[in-house]
Each structure stands twice: as structure tokens, then as C-alpha cells.
Amino acid sequence: MTTKTYAALLRGINVGGHKKVPMAELRTLLEGLGHGAVRTYLQSGQAVFASDHGDDESLAAELTGAVEKRFGFSVDVIVRDHSYLKAIVDTCPFPAAELEAKQLHVTYFSGPVDERRFAEIDRAACLPEEFRLGDRALYLYAPEGLGRSKLAEHLAKPRVNKGLIATTRNWNTVVKLVELTEQA
Structure with a gap:
């Protein structure tokens, strides 16, 4: 192997x-x-x-x-x-280069996710915060940071993540993991 x-x-x-x-x-x-x-x-x-x-x-x-x-x-x-990890960075649906690292996060999931899992979330009520789905990942744009994010509260609820492991990292860590795995 x-x-x-x-x-x-x-x-x-x-x-x-x-x-x-x-x-x-x-x-x-x-x-x-x-x-x-x-x-x-x-x-x-x-x-x-x-x-x-x-x-x-x-x-x-x-x-x-x-x-x-x-x-x-x-x-x-x-x-x-x-x-x-590189594909997660390369396919980011938000303009990462224009944002502060505290504004952009990726939640990695242990398995696939689709829009049905998030249907109960009133996205309009959380604007300007947004999220988009990727390959076993969710990209979260939170202009005021994760600690003040209303959308992050909704996304962290057990019914949203039911049956999956989910863990979130800020954009700096997402990018650093690509660099570190490339060097090893």
C-alpha cells in the first residue's frame, strides 16, 4: 500500500x-x-x-x-x-482571501450531508451569516466570528448532526492542515 x-x-x-x-x-x-x-x-x-x-x-x-x-x-x-483537505480549500464557495480567518469556518463531518439535514434552519433570519455544503463538510461564513454566530448555534444542535461526528475548524487551521499534510 x-x-x-x-x-x-x-x-x-x-x-x-x-x-x-x-x-x-x-x-x-x-x-x-x-x-x-x-x-x-x-x-x-x-x-x-x-x-x-x-x-x-x-x-x-x-x-x-x-x-x-x-x-x-x-x-x-x-x-x-x-x-x-486540499479539495476543501480549493472548492471553498466563499471568497476566503477577502475574509478574516475568524469569519470563515469549516465543519468536517464523518459522512455525507445534504440540504435536508438543515431544512429546519431559517437561513434568512441569520443573514448576513451563511453556510454552504461541500464534500462531507460545511462552510460557515460568520462575519462577527463563531462566538457571536446565531447560525452556528443552529448548526450545532444535536438533531442537525444526528448520527455523525462533526468538528469545526477556523480557516487558518483549515489552510494550515493542507500545508502540513503536503510537507509530511
């Missing part, structure tokens, strides 16, 4: 003192699973690694199990390869 470079997105770690996963220990854990060129980005749950075994889903399941065994709690994990 060919070696590919991946990013692992761990949901909800190191937030408010909960689910602490030190990045050095995460790197060691990934290396112990047989992955190479392991690096982490920030403290909020991004790791980049090279692997010659598995695919997105099996690698995510492997890491989920290893984190639970090592740290004693469950963490949702999404794994995506470099080509997917």
Missing part, C-alpha cells in the same frame, strides 16, 4: 480543562500505532501523520480506540487525507 499523509481531527479535547490530551503524548501514541512523520498543530486536537495502512475510517477508529485506552475517555476523531 502507498504511504499517504493524513490529518486527524480530535473533537472536544483540551477545552476548559476537560479531556486533556497533551500533544507530546498524542504524537507518541500515533507513532506507537506505526505512523510516521507525526506532528501536531495547536493544542486543540490536530495531528498530521503518514501511514501506509488503513483508510480514513479505519484510521479514525484506530485512533479513537487508542485514545480511549491511553487516556480513559472517548474522543470523536475524523481522519482525512491531504487530497481531501
Whole structure:
């Protein structure tokens, strides 16, 4: 099997003192699973690694199990390869170069999403905020940032994300993951 470079997105770690996963220990854990060129980005749950075994889903399941065994709690994990991450940046429906990074976010989903999942959201009531769907992803334009976003509140409701893992990253992190997976 060919070696590919991946990013692992761990949901909800190191937030408010909960689910602490030190990045050095995460790197060691990934290396112990047989992955190479392991690096982490920030403290909020991004790791980049090279692997010659598995695919997105099996690698995510492997890491989920290893984190639970090592740290004693469950963490949702999404794994995506470099080509997917690059396509997310390349197909952004918003003018990313003209926006501040805090205004643009991507929510990565563990599986496909379609418009029906979001039918209950009154998009007009949230303007000028907008969202658009991509490949297992949602692009959110929030001019005042995620913390003040009414639309983000609607998108985070359990019924919207039912049956899927969803984790959101700001545009700076989205772009940085492309760079890091390209270099590995």
C-alpha cells in the first residue's frame, strides 16, 4: 500500500480543562500505532501523520480506540487525507482571501450531508451569516466570528448532526492542515 499523509481531527479535547490530551503524548501514541512523520498543530486536537495502512475510517477508529485506552475517555476523531483537505480549500464557495480567518469556518463531518439535514434552519433570519455544503463538510461564513454566530448555534444542535461526528475548524487551521499534510 502507498504511504499517504493524513490529518486527524480530535473533537472536544483540551477545552476548559476537560479531556486533556497533551500533544507530546498524542504524537507518541500515533507513532506507537506505526505512523510516521507525526506532528501536531495547536493544542486543540490536530495531528498530521503518514501511514501506509488503513483508510480514513479505519484510521479514525484506530485512533479513537487508542485514545480511549491511553487516556480513559472517548474522543470523536475524523481522519482525512491531504487530497481531501486540499479539495476543501480549493472548492471553498466563499471568497476566503477577502475574509478574516475568524469569519470563515469549516465543519468536517464523518459522512455525507445534504440540504435536508438543515431544512429546519431559517437561513434568512441569520443573514448576513451563511453556510454552504461541500464534500462531507460545511462552510460557515460568520462575519462577527463563531462566538457571536446565531447560525452556528443552529448548526450545532444535536438533531442537525444526528448520527455523525462533526468538528469545526477556523480557516487558518483549515489552510494550515493542507500545508502540513503536503510537507509530511
